[in-house]
Amino acid sequence: MSIHFEKVDYIYSPNSVFEFQALEDVSLDINMGKITAIIGATGSGKTTLVQHLNGLLLPSKGFLTVNDFTIKADEKPKNIKELRKQVGLVFQFAEYQLFEETLIKDVSFGPKNFGVKEKEAEMIAARALVTVGIDPKDFVKSPLELSGGQKRRVAIAGILAMSPSILVLDEPTAGLDPQGAKSMMELFKMLNKEKGITILIVTHNMEHVLEYCDEVVVLEKGQVIMHTDKKQFFKNDKYMEKASIDPPIIIAFKKKCEEYGITFDSDILTIDNLVSEIVKKRGKR
């Protein structure tokens, strides 16, 4: 079980006026069983990168291996269906892919494509819908009757129903209210902890990275400029500035304190730790 990129290039519309190199010499090893955040400015190649993982895009140069599959230039991997079953990819604004009359039918669409019988597929779908927090009495509703956030959850259930071992999410919280976004992230954390699913999240939200992710990959102009664990990443505000990222509020607060001569240990990344540290410091005075 592994995800490994080896010198991957990707070029959109080669040999035309629209030619655009989206990835350049990307070599990357994703740690399994972790939640990895993929961050970078708009147009830095995040979406292009993750679409390689289930063979939607094939590298222009180089190759990548995902579990037992090898994805290389000009050659669709054999048994691409099995690959797509193992790597669940949730698109940006995934709610637009819903098409069936009822939620349960839509969610069971995925498993049915992979040869699961109708009855069983609906059972799997029901379980997936419950996992993402949809009320069972809504199962027979049309997707059009739901709110945007709920639709997003149904779309994610549609991917979970395929029981992937790797879950890739392209900006899953974009356009959701803070509360909805938070519970969405809690859901991913739970999936990671309880089912051991490897999760990759493309995101712009540093608070989420700080709170829920284990590792961070930074992309800039199609190149991986950093791949490290969360603690290391937040120690290094140089990279945050470079990738035009606003630091999470707790990091910004600590930085401001440092300007006034109060320093904190760089391992402090939660409010609880910070508060107890402040109390400790006050006690000393």
Added chain:
Amino acid sequence: MNNITLGKYIPLNSFVHKLDPRTKIIAMMILLIAIFIPAGFVGYGIIGIFLLISLISSKLSFSFVWKSFKPSLFMLVFLLIINMFIIKTGDVWLTIGSFNLYSGAVIQTVYIVLRLLLMIVITTMLTATTKPLDLTMGLEDLLSPLAKLNVPTHDIAMMISLALRFIPTLLEEAQRILKAQASRGVDMESGSFKEKIQAILSLIVPLFVSSFQKADDLADAMEARGYVVGAKRVRYKKLKFTFFDFITLVSVSGLLVGLILLKVL
């Protein structure tokens, strides 16, 4: 999907790009008429050379035009086969059993191929060198005499420009949904008939839903910016008819007259 060249604008800086859209639309119409003047291979040769020169001066690549032409190849082969059986004029060139291939059939097919090729070059050149908005502005301007007859020329032009505007958006959207459904195990290529229908549905339904949504949003956005249907509008950008436009129209008209003379004499 990325290979679809239909109606795509290619941003380049060339003589043809800078022409007034009205000039280009009129020139296109004249050239389309010219193609249907039966002046034989000589006539097509003349049009061909003319188009070749314009194509070079528009800086478009030949492969781009070829890509636009490719989808119609199938139809042409089909035509050739039908012509082979239907047209029985001219000399017999080939006999296989009781089947005779006449020279008329081959020549007729070659004519059709040439006509189609020339037409595609002309229309591709128009859409590839003219921004959709300029195109509609030109169209609206050319239609403006009809406004006196109470034809809603502005509305028509607006509809055309919106339709053109949304071709790439819809293609992009379709591609995105295709990818999303492929991630759910949809296989557009193989599978039984029933599965294929299901696969197409999984593309069409979301595409429709999002199109309607986009149309709604667009209508709101237009109204928010003060667009009123049927109201009189003024333009920020004025079309300019230059000396080069004049030259272009004269040479295109000259071509048409020349071809007619060639046919008559």
